Amino acid sequence: MVAQASQHRFSIGLTGGIGSGKSTVADLFAAHGAAVIDTDLIAHQLTAAEGRAIEPIRLAFGASFIAPDGAMDRAKMRATVFANPAEKKRLEAILHPLIRTETEHAAAQAEGAYLLFVVPLLVESGLWKQRVSRVLTIDCSEETQIHRVMQRSNLTEQQVRTIMAAQVSRATRLAAADDIIVNDGDTAALIPQVQRLHDLYVSLARSG
Numbered sequence: 001m002v003a004q005a006s007q008h009r010f011s012i013g014l015t016g017g018i019g020s021g022k023s024t025v026a027d028l029f030a031a032h033g034a035a036v037i038d039t040d041l042i043a044h045q046l047t048a049a050e051g052r053a054i055e056p057i058r059l060a061f062g063a064s065f066i067a068p069d070g071a072m073d074r075a076k077m078r079a080t081v082f083a084n085p086a087e088k089k090r091l092e093a094i095l096h097p098l099i100r101t102e103t104e105h106a107a108a109q110a111e112g113a114y115l116l117f118v119v120p121l122l123v124e125s126g127l128w129k130q131r132v133s134r135v136l137t138i139d140c141s142e143e144t145q146i147h148r149v150m151q152r153s154n155l156t157e158q159q160v161r162t163i164m165a166a167q168v169s170r171a172t173r174l175a176a177a178d179d180i181i182v183n184d185g186d187t188a189a190l191i192p193q194v195q196r197l198h199d200l201y202v203s204l205a206r207s208g
Contacts (some may be wrong), residue, residue: 009107010205011115013129015122015173016138018163019145019152021183021190025138026118028187028194034201035112039119042102043095047072056094061087082162113198114205123168123176133204136197137177140184142170 012034016022023038030036046053049070058066061080067073081088107115122128122135129135142164149160174180179200181193 013132019148020138032198033113034116035110134178136179
């Protein structure tokens with residue numbers, strides 16, 4: 001289990017709001033030798049064509065939520081769950097146990113200097129903070145978040161703001177952090193921040 005793995009191995013929970021640059025930062029840690037386990041990536045695999053979540057989603061929501069290619073229709077599901085909290089809970093009841101199982105399996109198999117779990121909703125879940133040794137928050141301004149997400153996902157500003165409103169506030173996420181990386185600039189500005197924290201994490205992992 002993740003909780004058990006975290007007790008025996010030093011682990012980081014990396015989080016941040018949409019558009020904060022979690023994947024970019026995680027890739028930099030991976031290049032240093034961290035064992036990165038991305039729960040968002042696991043969720044995408046589960047909801048891809050022939051993923052383990054597809055049949056439960058079809059049964060719970062109907063065939064119209066499955067795209068012609070066999071994957072979950074993400075745009076339709078996003079619109080549905082943001083409009084209806086009960087539907088969001090229904091989707092989470094399907095996905096969360098599957099994500100937990102896959103995450104535990106990945107943690108058991110992972111090799112690296114330490115475990116780094118990428119968990120977008122780490123603070124919202126209320127459970128991950130007890131599972132990891134430290135919480136790392138990737139922070140940037142709300143304006144930067146909106147600009148990045150609009151560019152990469154072709155969403156309107158209002159759609160991005162709606163997603164952000166469904167997440168905890170920037171202040172709450174920062175308050176939960178043991179460590180913070182500021183990502184308002186380019187990748188070059190991240191490199192020394194990642195190096196400093198990687199050295200700290202390696203030291204803490206070795207000290208047990």
